[in-house]
Amino acid sequence: xxxxxxxxxxxxxxxxxxxxxxxxxxxxxxxxxxxxxxxxxxxxxxxxxxxxxxxxxxxxxxxxxxxxxxxxxxxxxxxxxxxxxxxxxxxxxxxxxxxxxxxxxxxxxxxxxxxxxxxxxxxxxxxxxxxxxxxxxxxxxxxxxxxxxxxxxxxxxxxxxxxxxxxxxxxxxxxxxxxxxxxxxxxxxxxxxxxxxxxxxxxxxxxxxxxxxxxxxxxxxxxxxxxxxxxxxxxxxxxxxxxxxxxxxxxxxxxxxxxxxxxxxxxxxxxxxxxxxxxxxxxxxxxxxxxxxxxxxxxxxxxxxxxxxxxxxxxxxxxxxxxxxxxxxxxxxxxxxxxxxxxxxxxxxxxxxxxxxxxxxxxxxxxxxxxxxxxxxxxxxxxxxxxxxxxxxxxxxxxxxxxxxxxxxxxxxxxxxxxxxxxxxxxxxxxxxxxxxxxxxxxxxxxxxxxxxxxxxxxxxxxxxxxxxxxxxxxxxxxxxxxxxxxxxx
Numbered sequence: 215x216x217x218x219x220x221x222x223x224x225x226x227x228x229x230x231x232x233x234x235x236x237x238x239x240x241x242x243x244x245x246x247x248x249x250x251x252x253x254x255x256x257x258x259x260x261x262x263x264x265x266x267x268x269x270x271x272x273x274x275x276x277x278x279x280x281x282x283x284x285x286x287x288x289x290x291x292x293x294x295x296x297x298x299x300x301x302x303x304x305x306x307x308x309x310x311x312x313x314x315x316x317x318x319x320x321x322x323x324x325x326x327x328x329x330x331x332x333x334x335x336x337x338x339x340x341x342x343x344x345x346x347x348x349x350x351x352x353x354x355x356x357x358x359x360x361x362x363x364x365x366x367x368x369x370x371x372x373x374x375x376x377x378x379x380x381x382x383x384x385x386x387x388x389x390x391x392x393x394x395x396x397x398x399x400x401x402x403x404x405x406x407x408x409x410x411x412x413x414x415x416x417x418x419x420x421x422x423x424x425x426x427x428x429x430x431x432x433x434x435x436x437x438x439x440x441x442x443x444x445x446x447x448x449x450x451x452x453x454x455x456x457x458x459x460x461x462x463x464x465x466x467x468x469x470x471x472x473x474x475x476x477x478x479x480x481x482x483x484x485x486x487x488x489x490x491x492x493x494x495x496x497x498x499x500x501x502x503x504x505x506x507x508x509x510x511x512x513x514x515x516x517x518x519x520x521x522x523x524x525x526x527x528x529x530x531x532x533x534x535x536x537x538x539x540x541x542x543x544x545x546x547x548x549x550x551x552x553x554x555x556x557x558x559x560x561x562x563x564x565x566x567x568x569x570x571x572x573x574x575x576x577x578x579x580x581x582x583x584x585x586x587x588x589x590x591x592x593x594x595x596x597x598x599x600x601x602x603x604x605x606x607x608x609x610x611x612x613x614x615x616x617x618x619x620x621x622x623x624x625x626x627x628x629x630x631x632x633x634x635x636x637x638x639x640x641x642x643x644x645x646x647x648x649x650x651x652x653x654x655x656x657x658x659x660x661x662x663x664x665x666x667x668x669x670x671x672x673x674x675x676x677x678x679x680x681x682x683x684x685x686x687x688x689x690x691x692x693x694x695x696x697x698x699x700x701x702x703x704x
Contacts, residue, residue, distance in 0.1 A: 234276040242269030242289050254585060255578030262293045263571045264579065267613070267657065270568060274656050275674060279557045279667060283564035295571050304570065305563035309524060310660045313368050315559055316527035319546070320498065321372040322553025323534045327491030330376040334384075335482055337377075347469035348459050351397070355404050355451040362405035369498065369523055370408075371664060374401045382671070385468040392464040395676030399653070399665050400454055403684045406650050406661045407450060410643065411443045438703035439643065442696060446647070449695050453687050462683075490537075494530050501526035558667025565657050572613065572657075596634040600641070601693055603627060604648045608689065612654045637704035644692050644700070651688045653681035 245265030250256045256264070266289050273282025287305060291298030305311065324330055337343060337357075343350035354374075362370030378397050381387075387394050458464050484492075501521055508515035521529070535546055572579050594602055607623070624642060631641035652658035656666040658681075666677045 231277070234273075238269045238273040238277065238282060238285070241272055242266055242286070245269075246293075250578075251582075254582030256582050257576060257578045259294055259574075260577035260579050260582075263290070263295065263568075263574075263577050266290055266293075267568060267572060270564070270657065271655065274561075274666070279561045279656075279669065283560045286568060287564050290567060290571060293571075295574065295576070296567065301567045302563075304567040308563065308566040310368075311559060311562050311566065313522075313524040313527065314372070314562065314660070314664065315554060316524060316531060317368050317372040318554040319531050319549045320369070320494075320527040321376045322549045323531065324373060324491045324495060325376045325380070325553070326549075327487045327494070328485065329488050329491030329495065330373065331380045332482070332484060332488050334377045334380045339482070345470055347466035348455055350469065351458070351466075352451060352455045354397075355400060355454065356448075358401055358404045359408045359411060359447050359451065362408045367405050367409065367523075367661075369502075369527065371402055371405045371661075373495075374405075375668070379671070385472055387468060389671050390673055390676075392462060392676075393458075393466055393469075395672040396458050396462065396464055396680060398668055398672045399677065399680035399684070400458075402661050402665050403651075403653060403680075404451060404454070406653075406659075407647065407688070408447065409650070410647055411447050438700070441703060442643075442699055445699065446691065446696050449691050450688065453691060454684065457683060457687060494534055497533060498526045498530045501529060555668060555670065557669045558664055561656060561667040562660060562663040565660075565663055569657060594634075596636055597693070597697070599631070599634050600636065600644065600697060603631075603645065604689055604692060607645070608648045608651060608685065611649050611652045612658045637700070640697075640700040640704040644696055647688065647692060647696070651685045654678065654685055655681075 242265050245268055246262035248261055250258060250261055266286050269289070270282060270286040273285065287301050288298060290296065291301040296304070321330075337350065337354060340353075343353060358370065358374055361374065375398065378401065382394055501518055502523060505515045505519045508518075531546070531549075571577060575581070624645065627645060628638040628641050632638050653662045653665060656663055656677075662681065665672060665681065666674065
């Protein structure tokens, strides 16, 4: 009887799986057969791409990531946008995909050295954290800002993920637990926004440059941003912690109960393997941040700037393989097998060419969407204008790459903001921050892909929930904290 029931359940599951695949096929190719709308600029190619995008979202939600991702890459290669070879080359050859791949290997090396375990134990054994789960969470997110904001976003995410994995395994947390998804997502969300902590960081400097181009002759008040940036980041992590504790009411009892056990680790000694891991990590940091402090035109600056996070990770992987010891068997194949999240890599490889196609002028999708949204902001108050822009473009960036929106619309929107009495540099920074909240769909950004693709530790439902929660949190903080403070300082 039990065998019959099991076979019946499997049969229903297989039929449901087949039905979801048929719906994905129908959406992918069916929408492309429809004529373009009479209004707007969407082309026949745009309809094809829209169908692939809708089909991809359906597949990712109801089927999984690997098979739907490969399927949509094949489908995109069958359109006039590109060839199958071109799509796969653009996807798996994308710098973000390669960077995250080697970051996984790099983080696995640090983990095998025991460094992530040491750092996790160190954090958990501090007196201020022992038996205080939400204090630990706040301090951990503060460390996330420092690591990812000053060093490297992708590297910070993967390294901090591994630290969390150690903690989850140690305390018995499992996939599906609210706190697990909350931390996996939170590390990515906060790391992404950490680029705005200081005005000298590359992303902030880029945004300020856009503002200066948009409104020639404006004075960018860097001193004001030195005040606003840290306040916003502290408010962000505090808000996220409060949401987790009081609104989501996440279960953190395993953290609280483990207080005494971790207190015993305060006197832990670092071993030779962990010291080697520190050397590898410091090498990575040195390669990434050294160019910041060298003068323009310096040969070493030029060389290291070309390396970036990808080159730094590859250098460190090579060093680990070259200088391995018998008790540190850093075999590259083994590190790839054990450390790389392939669901994430394939998903990211699929979204890169798909997003590029969505943004292509040949599709007319972006022009149509923004042509509809633009007139809606006319005749509003300064606050209402800012709120409308942040909401409209914040939602748009869930399907359109944030840098496309920044580059294409920052000049117009910043000039329009000045007519409302909003300092264009302040508007530029607030707008750019909102554009960094692209986490609500798998196609929103590379960082969103990292969250949705981490299928070992976070569920699809959690990824959608926490991405939406963070979007709302940042929107509220920008309007309630950053904008009022900025009007006083700018």
